[in-house]
Amino acid sequence: MRPTTDDPLELERAHLRESRAALRAMRKDFENLDLTDIAASWVSAEVVRGEVRDRIKTLADLAELPLFFGRVDYLHPPGGAPAGEDDGPERYYIGRRHVHDAGGEPMVLDWRAPVSQPFYRASRTEPLDVALRRRFGYERGELTAYEDEHLTDPAEAATASRLLAAEIEKPRVGPMRDIVATIQPEQDVIVRMDIGDTLCVQGAPGTGKTAVGLHRVAYLLYSHRERLKRTGTLVVGPNDSFLHYIEQVLPSLGELDVAQATVGELVGKQTGLAVRGTDTARAAGLKGDARMAEVLRGAVRSHVGRVEESLVLVRGSRRWRVPQHELQELVDQLLEREMRYGAARDALPQRIAHAVLTRMELAGEAPDDRVQNAVARSAPVKAVVKAVWPAVDPAKLVLRLLSDAEFLAAAADGLLTEDEQAAVRWAKPARGVKTAPWTAADLVLVDEALDLVERTGSLGHVVLDEAQDLSPMQYRAVGRRCSTGSATVLGDIAQGTTPWATGSWEEALLHLGKKGAAVEELTAGFRVPKEIIDYASRLLPHIAEGLAPASSVREALGSLTRREDGDVAAAVRGALRHEGSVGVIVADARMAQVRSALEAAGVAFLDDPGAETTQERRVTLLPASLAKGLEYDHVVVDEPSLIVEGEPDRRTGLRRLYVVLTRAVSGLTVVHSVPLPEELAA
Numbered sequence: 001m002r003p004t005t006d007d008p009l010e011l012e013r014a015h016l017r018e019s020r021a022a023l024r025a026m027r028k029d030f031e032n033l034d035l036t037d038i039a040a041s042w043v044s045a046e047v048v049r050g051e052v053r054d055r056i057k058t059l060a061d062l063a064e065l066p067l068f069f070g071r072v073d074y075l076h077p078p079g080g081a082p083a084g085e086d087d088g089p090e091r092y093y094i095g096r097r098h099v100h101d102a103g104g105e106p107m108v109l110d111w112r113a114p115v116s117q118p119f120y121r122a123s124r125t126e127p128l129d130v131a132l133r134r135r136f137g138y139e140r141g142e143l144t145a146y147e148d149e150h151l152t153d154p155a156e157a158a159t160a161s162r163l164l165a166a167e168i169e170k171p172r173v174g175p176m177r178d179i180v181a182t183i184q185p186e187q188d189v190i191v192r193m194d195i196g197d198t199l200c201v202q203g204a205p206g207t208g209k210t211a212v213g214l215h216r217v218a219y220l221l222y223s224h225r226e227r228l229k230r231t232g233t234l235v236v237g238p239n240d241s242f243l244h245y246i247e248q249v250l251p252s253l254g255e256l257d258v259a260q261a262t263v264g265e266l267v268g269k270q271t272g273l274a275v276r277g278t279d280t281a282r283a284a285g286l287k288g289d290a291r292m293a294e295v296l297r298g299a300v301r302s303h304v305g306r307v308e309e310s311l312v313l314v315r316g317s318r319r320w321r322v323p324q325h326e327l328q329e330l331v332d333q334l335l336e337r338e339m340r341y342g343a344a345r346d347a348l349p350q351r352i353a354h355a356v357l358t359r360m361e362l363a364g365e366a367p368d369d370r371v372q373n374a375v376a377r378s379a380p381v382k383a384v385v386k387a388v389w390p391a392v393d394p395a396k397l398v399l400r401l402l403s404d405a406e407f408l409a410a411a412a413d414g415l416l417t418e419d420e421q422a423a424v425r426w427a428k429p430a431r432g433v434k435t436a437p438w439t440a441a442d443l444v445l446v447d448e449a450l451d452l453v454e455r456t457g458s459l460g461h462v463v464l465d466e467a468q469d470l471s472p473m474q475y476r477a478v479g480r481r482c483s484t485g486s487a488t489v490l491g492d493i494a495q496g497t498t499p500w501a502t503g504s505w506e507e508a509l510l511h512l513g514k515k516g517a518a519v520e521e522l523t524a525g526f527r528v529p530k531e532i533i534d535y536a537s538r539l540l541p542h543i544a545e546g547l548a549p550a551s552s553v554r555e556a557l558g559s560l561t562r563r564e565d566g567d568v569a570a571a572v573r574g575a576l577r578h579e580g581s582v583g584v585i586v587a588d589a590r591m592a593q594v595r596s597a598l599e600a601a602g603v604a605f606l607d608d609p610g611a612e613t614t615q616e617r618r619v620t621l622l623p624a625s626l627a628k629g630l631e632y633d634h635v636v637v638d639e640p641s642l643i644v645e646g647e648p649d650r651r652t653g654l655r656r657l658y659v660v661l662t663r664a665v666s667g668l669t670v671v672h673s674v675p676l677p678e679e680l681a682a
């Protein structure tokens, strides 16, 4: 029912009501679909049913999420479409989902549609034919405000958007939210980049890298749904707490089919092996070094032997002979072609059979494909293949490399020094694959070996977050999974806290197999208030030379507090006076002590950064090593010096502290009794 009013807010509310009703009708249509006769086979019927179920789920009218958050009025109908009646086709509402009325007319456009793009990109200097951009403000699902920009009106002064500021300032509890209503132009460029382009984004803390990566996946799924449905998409993150924190974003954008995993989970699944041991930092560093790829390649290829004898094959009354040197040539050709070991092993019998068939033809016979296959499968040919190109079990191969000094020395000759070889080997040789003391870095080696034998399947697109922490071998593991697809690589060199953290994105991209991909930089910080980012940025010259400090879109004066009494519980009580979540970040070695202090003070807190904060339980206690990628409204950092000392070297320690200091959205309290690291002094 249309309201009899000219009040723009009422009119917009009416459109919202009508859009909600239309969405409910769309959902009903899907629920009422008669699926009994839809498909001939049981399998395809199940597929269709699954799709309909997903569709119903994505159409769920989430009461808390605004159905549309913006509107654009174009000066001309986009794409030269004919002008319509009534309010004309040049007015578009932009929202999370496409909604149409019973007649198929769009009520809300998906934010990813091309026609929505100017909502994000138009400016006064480049209005992109937008006469009016309207942003909507909501409170608990109710449309309560709007804000207009007439981009082509020279008389109108540019003002900062209050709604945008309010959105960014909103207190946070619970998992990460989508930013679909407020994606910034420089972020939008990354989100909408072509699917064929691999892109690397360097960005200071809180510049929206994670948010942009997730929205990019949603955009690609919209623009290339069929293709990506076949090939798949994957988001790789640093740990389970992080993955848990971001896991709601894609479903809130209507995308349910994106896999999320850590590198450890990827290689664990592929190899079927579990981590049972740990490495020293040196051993892990060496095992993650790109030279190990060469060692493994050599070890796999070392199984190819010389042909010792000619082949003699008896068929019926005739004997066919392929001389030793010709067989050797076939083997050499396969070696030269750099095929996967397993594929070459599969090809060899056919090549030998071909040599036999050529002889048959020369002798006047007319053998067909069946004969060729029979020859390829014959015992003498099989015997040659077994002797010259034996099957290789990748896990056993790595086990042998890490257990058998001679075998490793042969494969690592000219690549690793003796000392390095000793560091790489396990202390005690392992007996079996199931009981070996596999470390996280070892499983990456097995994953590489698997790929040397048989090509790893590639996905359509992979988003790699917190990428700075990966070793070259881990980059290779991720790269294998997007070898025929593309990738979005997100990270911050200054936040690299592994001993093997990457020194440059060019190098990282090389290991990923995406040499020469573009590197973009995001510098506008949306999370951390200026005062806090300026404080944390004092560390930058000591941890990443040449990186520009982030700016901040948020002033929030008075957001930084220092307490020298070391009283964490008092600091937490102070933080609880503010709205939103509180993260208490402490050196890993201090966890037990701070836990007791909080318990003694009667502070209720969550002990797991993967657990979701709620209004009742707003405090999370977490070790510094798990803080990466997370954020809290208020952060209490306990004893910065001990956080620095918890790492193997000073630079890594200061980087860890930089990560920890940049988790705060509204306020940061630094509490200590030990003197602060001198690098933090102004």
Ligand SMILES: Nc1ncnc2c1ncn2[C@@H]1O[C@H](COP(=O)(O)OP(=O)(O)OP(=O)(O)O)[C@@H](O)[C@H]1O
Pocket (backbone or CB within 6 Å): 167, 168, 177, 178, 179, 182, 183, 184, 187, 203, 204, 205, 206, 207, 208, 209, 210, 211, 212, 492, 495, 526, 527, 628, 629, 630, 631, 662
């Ligand atoms: N355009 C935006 N509008 C509103 N909020 C935004 C925008 N961009 C980013 N944010 C918010 O800023 C915060 C930081 O974003 P995000 O976690 O993606 O940053 P990051 O660059 O990955 O940070 P870090 O390097 O510390 O992991 C999040 O709460 C995110 O929702």
